[in-house]
Amino acid sequence: MRNDLNALLEGLHNRDARSIARAISLVENDHEAAEVILTSLDQQNVRSSQVLGITGSPGVGKSTLTSSLVRHLRSQGKRVGIVAVDPSSSITGGALLGDRVRMMGHALDSDVVVRSMATRGRLGGLCAAAGAAVRIMAASGCSPVIIETVGVGQSEMDIIRLADLTLMVLAPGLGDEIQAMKAGILEVADLLVVNKTDCVGAETLSMDLEAALRGRKNACQSRVFKTVATTGQGIDELAIAIDELDAICRSSGEHDRRRHSSLELEIVDWAVELLKPRLLAELQETAYPAEPRQTARKLLARLCPLMIDT
Amino acid sequence: MHNNDSPFRVLIGKPGLDGHDRGAKFIARALRDDGFEVIYTGIRRTPEEIVAAAIQEDVAAIGLSSLSGAHLRLFPAVVEALRKAGVNDIAVLGGGVIPEEDIRQLKEAGIAEVFTPGTPLEVILEAFRNACRQHREIHQP
């Protein structure tokens, strides 16, 4: 096992595709080797890497946009990582990870590292696992690393908080704008992308979004971009804007603030993830549980005696 | 500590030019409903593309489907591409309109299981589960 682990670390260092994939699995499955792997990563690469979040409702063309963006980034010689997140079934725990279909055009390119991840119905563990996958890719020289996820639900929103910059993709005709505003996603998105601008309604959607953004203050200046992901139209401008915004955030200190808060988020996620099996075991010891909140506090008090029961 | 409950990961791919993906998609969904994490490649992939994706996704097994009669060339080509990539722990399973006399040949070429029209779903699921269990044993001393 020790030899295996050494070989794995060696492989990670050499950007070996299998080692990267294995390492992500080991962390995702919370293997005992996870800590060694994560502490041995090239921190310089992790720090300098750009982490992009891409989100949007199903059908807006997120994956096609990602694929198109990857093509552009590859033409600039950048090594790119993609963590594509899809929900797990809450009943069976299984998941159908279909984003690969759009990424297959890059399958033979060893500098496009793709990993599909399921949410696995975990409370906070998803961010932990996805964050680790991002760092493993970043350490192997991927920049940017793109986290792609469906923009509905809390866990997806959390993933977006792992990113340095977030792109929200919308498309005309899906009633998206209303949903986005309701969910407050416009608040977290740094760049709004109206995809499928060759379709009816794109102009109206762009104008609505621009109007919605006008009243808004945020660290980076939000803008609305228009793309046709299937043809690559508008991708160059988008890529330039991403880099400009990234530079602004890095020089203003916003980048560090976000990294810091994302680290905090991950730490809490890991803590919860690590605590959960202990809690469950402890709960088994408890006679028929009484009032839930009270029981929870008692459990915590037993497990973490330092915790002051307020 | 290894989380033994973590879902099995498999990849379903369609090598070659055959566009009939009803069967492949059904199996992908059925595996999902059985608790697997399933990566689907879509149609018209080369054996090399399928293998590259399988490696990046760290799956335990690859399921292939071809209904065009090209299985004798394409399925072994996937096994061969795995070998070239130095991979010996990912099982390859295949399904399609496959005459009986071809099944032996495919198995000799390293295809773990071969399914034909009418193979009960449970048999297919169990074959994938088995492949994943074996994979887990290799990686979990």
Place this chain on the structure above:
Amino acid sequence: MEKNKDLTEWQDKVLAKSLARFPERRKRFTNHGGDEIPLLALPEEIDDQYVRQLGFPGSYPYTRGVQPTMYRGRLWTMRQYAGFSSAAESNKRYRYLLEQGTTGLSVAFDLPTQIGYDSDHPMSLGEVGKVGVAIDSLADMEMLFDQIPLDSVSTSMTINSPAIVLLAMYVAVAEKQGVAPQKLQGTIQNDVLKEYVARGTYIFPPQPSLRLITNIFQWCGENTPSFNTISISGYHIREAGSTAVQEVAFTLANGITYVQTALDAGLELDVFARRLAFFFNASSDLLEEVAKFRAARRLWARLMKEKFGAKNPASCMLRFHTQTAGNTLTAQQIDNNIVRVTLQALAAVLGGTQSLHTNSRDEALSLPTEDSVRTALRTQQIIAHESGVTDTVDPLAGSYFIEQLTDRIEREAVELIDKIEKAGGVVAAIEDGFIQRQIENAAYEYQKEIESGERMIVGVNSFQITEESRPPTLRVDPEVETMQVAALSQLKKTRNHDKVQNSLKELDQAARTDANLFAYVLAAVKEYATLGEICDVLRQVFGEYKQH
């Protein structure tokens, strides 16, 4: 029965005219006892409701059929889809089928041909000659139709994305036989939209594909008046797992898209619309299938008249080919498939099909053997000549159940078509994945029912037996790939290289304009430019479609 005005009008104008031109197959149609069988059974009282919903055969809205006398005038075309291996092998099978009484050819191409790759392309590995015949150049096409007179045989070609190339080859072969394009009869499938959702042999993105289709409509409108320029296909949508309603809705929605594209390109509706043909699946639910065919016919007529304002009655007629449902064939107890195919074929005939392919019993195992193909053809012949269902028009009309089901399928299809139009039309619905998801969900539910035993499939999840031996199957000689590649390399040495390059350059330039590309493609195939070379030129200009 009091003479109804509408009936009289139909008898005097439509029926009489038809009978004058095409007499019935027999002087009298009688049963064994000698009783006369009526051409058309009608309700006691012909009211407005009847005229509006059913009407008379050969008249709007064509619910009861597109010809006034239907099979009493002429039987459907018995057309068996065939082709495998090399052009020479397939040519042999065609001539066998013609000797056995088949009345039209139906060419199956291999997947590389259907996707515009030559046999020596890396993606062609293992696929050459497998599901159909491999065609790389005009030389293969000449061999395919060797000794088959193209002025008298009608040929259907299942080719979509590169349809313009194969049709040009067909025209060129005919020319070498001394047959003018005006004399050619047949159908080219040419239906790319369903490839994106169900069959997968796409090459180019939707817009340039629609342009090629429109180019064919236009060229054929002027040169091959008896050739069906498209076969708008629900068959594969159903095979992919759709319901009957979805099959009708998605197919007609595609039809609407083709019509609109042609109109936008400035084509005359009543010139091109009468050459649109359809292709449906005959699945196992006999009564639903009969209703489906009738509903599709009525709905298309209404769409053409009310939505597009067609004036020519022929523009409103939905003429269709049918194939029995391949996905219902089982690998277990394969003789049972003969019975399934019989029921499905019967549905097609009771539904008023214009041509029919019956699947062979062994197709869940491999390509059909010659014996199996003959039995499949005999199945059609028995329905035609022994069953009696061809002696009267639309025999199930007026059944409460059939009419209610016909109404329901039409209504639900209209709802689904409206939904697609609201979502921005078929192309948008494909790019969004809406249509694919609908089909996938239906397929999944159906299969789950089989797996759970809720839906019984004889021999598969019920009434199973242990089968000792498998019947003999047909195998494609793996050498065909090597032979095809060798012949291709030989061809490239013997043809006039400069002329080939010139013709390809001209095609490239024309593709970048709005020109009709047919003449350019025809010029290139005559110089023996290969299918792959021609499609590569178009790939360069049009780009390639990527799966969503």
